[in-house]
Amino acid sequence: MKFGKEFKQQKVPEWTEAYMNYNKLKRILHEIQKFKLCEVPSTPIRTSQQRVSLYKPFSGLEVRSSSEESSSDLEDQVIAVETIQENDHRQVYNTNFLGSPKEGRQSEIMFFEKLDEELNKVNTFYRDKVEEVIGEAASLNKQMNALIALRIKVKQPDTLGKLHMKLYLPVYKIKFYIADNRHMDANIDIDRINTHENGDFNFTANFVNSGGSRNRTNSDKYESDLLDVLDRVRINNTLESPMSTIRSVLNDSKDRDLCFKQEELKEVEGRLKVVFIEFYRKLHLLKHYSFVNLMAFSKIMKKYEKVALRRAARSYMKIVDDSYIGSSDEVALIMDRVEGTFVKYFARSNRRQGMKLLRPKRRKEKHRITFFSGFFSGCSIALLIAIIFLIQARSVMTTKEHTMYVENVFPLYSLYAYIILHMLLYAANIYFWRRCRINYPFIFGFKQGTELSYQDVFLISMGLSVLALGTFLVHLHMKLESVNSVYTKHIELVPLGLLIVFVAIFFCPLNILYKSSRFFLVRCLLHCICAPLYTVSLADFFLADQLTSQIQAIRCLEFYICYYGMRWYEKEQKCHNLALYNVFYIIVAVIPYWIRFLQCVRRLFEEKEWVHLYNGSRYFLTIIAVVIRTAFELKMDKTWKVLALLCSIAAILFNTYWDIVMDWGLLQRNSKNRFLRDKLAVSRKFVYFVVMVLDVILRLAWLQLVLKFNIRILKGTAISSLFSCLEIIRRGVWMFFRLENEHLNNVGKYRAFKSVPLPFSYYEEDDDKGN
Template identity: 55%
Template sequence: MKFGKDFKRQMVPEWVEAYMDYNGLKRILREIRLSRVPKMPQTPLRSIQNKLSMYSPFRGLDVEPKGQQSKGDVEDQVIKVSPFVGDSNRTFYRTKLLLEAEEIGGEVEVKFFRKLDEELNKVSSFYRDKVEEVLKEAAELNKQMNAFIALKIKVQNQGIKGSKSEFEMEPLRAARQGAAPAINSENGREITNPASDKPDVLKVLNHVTINNKAEGPLSAFRGIMKESKDKELSFSKEELKEVQERLKVVFTEFYQKLKLVKNYSFMNLFAFSKIMKKYEKTTSRYAARSYMKIVDKSYLGNCDEVTKLMENVEHLFVKHFYNANRREGMKPLRPRKRREMHRVTFFSGFFCGCSIALVIAIILMVRARKIMSKGPVPSYMENMFGLYSLFLYIVLHMLMYATDIYLWKRYRVNYAFIFNFKQGTELGFREVFLLSSGLAVLALASFLANINLIIDMTTQARDSASFAKIIPLLVALVFLCIAFCPFNIIFRSSRFVLLKCVFRSICAPLYEVTLQDFFLADQLTSQVQAIRSIEFYICYYSRPGFPQGQSKCHDYGVYNAFYYVLAIIPYWIRFLQCLRRLVQEGDRMHGYNAVKYLMAVIAVVIRTVYELKKGTPWMVMALVSSAMAVAYNTYWDLVVDWGLLRRNSKNFYLRDRLLVSHKSVYYIAMVINVLLRATWLQYVLEFRVNGLRKTAFSTTISCLEIIRRGMWNFFRLENEHLNNVGKFRAFRSVPLPFNYHGQDDDDDDDDEEEKDD
């Protein structure tokens, strides 16, 4: 693999603009190469001389005498790099090219070194900022470890009051000396506590409380009652275990940050080395050694804080959380990435082929046997279609999600970071496609078996007909068993994350809203028909003798009541989530977003009333409310969620930053989104298509909405990713277990007492 491709692959997606512009420098080198090409035409005499030169003696491996060797030190005469102090007292570099202006390619070479200096200064400044960030966080982690070790001593009744503490964590540089290490911001020097310093280890417990991690209903009610989110220390073993687990997460995340920062430094240093070698090869001037000396002296090449921090974090983590078992302790710090297994690809293709074959078999059987025109069979098939459509919606949504993952990876959208997935557990598009194709095979095979059993609905085959009616229920139970299976099979971690998000969404607004939660709730707003299919399952199998269809179910008042409620649940969840974020974050945009979902709730209720009761007044109200909701939702999709329709953008009515190079994709997507949003109005206008039943037409509209949601997912996450890129946000913020309070004042008092003494 060429370095340019590997360099791009190794980049932190959110920091792309902070890396050295390797391709830009290569383009300037290409200009230099073109400017140095001789302009003389190829004359016949020159052509003959070139051919005769092929017959000259071979001397490629001979070593030239010293007097005839090229001067290796002439590079000192090619460039001169001068440091200067710029803003914020930081050192920057400027290179002067020691060439005559008339030399071939001189102006372009000046342009090259000007660009090279800009990139070095940019990269060094960014690296310094990131190192300062991790050092500040390291200082905070020192305090957290102080409190943790003091709590551990207190719980285990091992406090030694008034004696020297080997656990005092002022700077984390005593790692190699047996004491608990602390993360130091003092230029990497190891500092141990002097023998005369005898602080009280347990004193720190007087200044800390436990940050309340609970985010459920109890914390919500406490917030309403204006109780403190923090709680006093109870010095119990359960509390110690909870703090220890939370600190593990904090240190694991901090270690991942250090790895990213270190990799950033390494890849940019390598890029500078590679581009200077290309410069020498292009110009035959020896300047790489001189310039790389400056690069090595810069903050980018000279700072080793991150490497030392990583070593000390490893030592601390292994010692205090895994009893010095390095083999086990390094596993969470260096998690293995999910490997792409060939069997996943094989079974995905196998199930996909089976699904296509089953669809063809069902179509041929229905047409050959003329099932839809035989006595009571059409009514039965309509019921089966209503039951099996649930799996159609789920499979289609999973296929769209697999497509989104493929596109996110192709355009380097860091979806795992955005969704806060644990490293190594996120599903790729192959795994999602495997699950969707497997579920499709299960549903289609059972549907085909159902048709075979019900074709001859005679008295002798009554038992077969009864069994056929239960098949959809069995498939649904199998699906639920797989979803809630506690064993470590079929991507258990991903299944549990999904179930957790579903639960948190249902309990809105009692839980703090994360991107996972509201993103899933948005998916549910496109699955209203699937939710109603679940209600139809309950009605179909709960009544004696199984009702004949949804028309029969609508005779029950309870069914109609839930038919209203279930349709608005997804929108109501999003409405409550927006209110929670409005109160919690104080951003008015969440209030405007809540209005959007409230309008959708009103439109769905009125439209459902019209669907059940009919009548011109209800039709007008449903049409007006639906049109207003469609307009508001469409505007929000394009402007807020996708970040498009920017008037002052350099891309006409798009964003300044686009991941897809073809701008037409965005214009087409906007038009398709508007059209698919407008299909919502068909529930009111009730368009009819010849040869297509009402149930099939409604299912088609629902499938189009799922497709629109899949398209929305890609551009929504692209916009989120670009917002992270603009803020260089590549780290997760993990809440710390301890909260310090009142310590500074007490420390000042202690200092005054010492002075008095």
């Protein structure tokens, strides 16, 4: 693979603009090469070099002294790099081209100007990020001090804390302050350490002062100073649970005092563990950023020497190596310290386990996933054809009894059709997100190494398809073949059994069938149901938006309850004839929009941005439109029709504008891409115009449920099912461009890491800053 493609793949997607622009420099070198090719016959330097090369030894093993190399470099030197010191002690590099006017080509001067610009850009970005992580490391240091003191207070309140400080600090000599504001240097001498399975420590520690004698009085003062940290910290209330949200509303306080309980210690350790993992990932990406950029500078200078036939790589790369990105070792030092601290405190000194958590391996694509995906796809197609042939052969749709039976059974199995269609669209989106280098695992907040690929999602959808179609075929065959009414009731329990199996697999606690992804979905679903008691993340409101397109599937679940819970033995009576069913028929259609409305309210109070108020009003208007439209479906009154038509049009216009302008970020004024936005992930611009038109058309398609166009081919529930599928397709298209816009916003802010709140807050320092 060429370095240009490899360099592109190695980039952090959110930092793309901060990397060296390798392709632009290559284009300048192409111009230099074209100019050189035109001058080949009249270039004496090239001819002389070719002649001299004929007399070189074949092996190329001749030995040259260092003095000869340095003198030849000075003679062939064509550039001089000037270092300028700015007011903030940052260095800026400026390269002067030393070639004669005949030799000095404008393209080569432009090349070095652009090269200096890229070097200064990379150095500035890297320095800013390193300063940022140094500040975060200092903050983590304070968090660890509080954690150590809390561990001593909770686990061993009567035991000295020397062992903990010994394990934590990277140096053995510790400087500490005592009560009378004097300080001394001390060494900790650990005589015996016994670690139990529960993580507690039993030890005998000798506290040795700088003179080498034991001093019990100083050790007692040291212990008291260590535990004094707990008097200046509180627990950050992150409002991540319903109880924490309720307490925050009642107490009107974001922090809570320490209670020194085992549960509190476990909570703090879990939160700080996540902070360390995210911080280490940031350090790792920074280190990789430095490495690939240095490699890019080396490669581009080698290409320059090859194209321009001038020696400049060694002198320029010396400047690059001496620059901040080439000489700074802060990131490596902090990484070593983070590794040591994490292994000792969060992995019980098991380095292998600790590094496994810090550096999770990427999931490898397995051939069996591809095989079973194809196998299940073929089985699904075969089962679908078998069902169609069975219906045609038995004339199911012509017999009145069988037609009524199909109308009752169709909603029971259409639930899986909606889910499968949505999953297929999600798999397609994952494929195109990867093609466009959209960092969907980071945006959704997936744990590194657990995100599903499009092959995994396709396999799951095809497996569910085989299960649903196979059950439906068996059910239909048993119903048509059954003559004795004794088995009829048992046959109708087949769809219920399929639902039970599906729910059991979804909530299965065993580590099988993508447990991490299943539980991530369950957690997001719980956050949606309990809105607004949970803090709203992007994954939460993204799932709630998907649920707004699955209203018909939710109504299928209501039909399950009606069919099996109330009247599964009464074949002739329809659920729509029950008043209670009609009430819940409206309620279940409102639930997804109500969830999004509550999420917008929560975000409005937390983020104080009025855009969430407008977004919430959009969902509230949609709720009104859905209620009136559903009432019209049940009553078929002209007054309800007019109201449903007006509300539906208003909701469609509002939602269409929000989709295109707010969610997708298109139709921006003064954009360099007309009617679009400045940054685009898809190279073909016509795609954006197509999806905008498609979104409007699919939004307007819902007016069919109000206007009731006479479509002869579609009868009964087939019409609502068709438009439900169209809405799911619209949501699938929306999904890609919504995440693309979120990704580009992260790119604009260089936001490539999850923001994890720290567990402790030092409230005295915060008060001092406020004063």
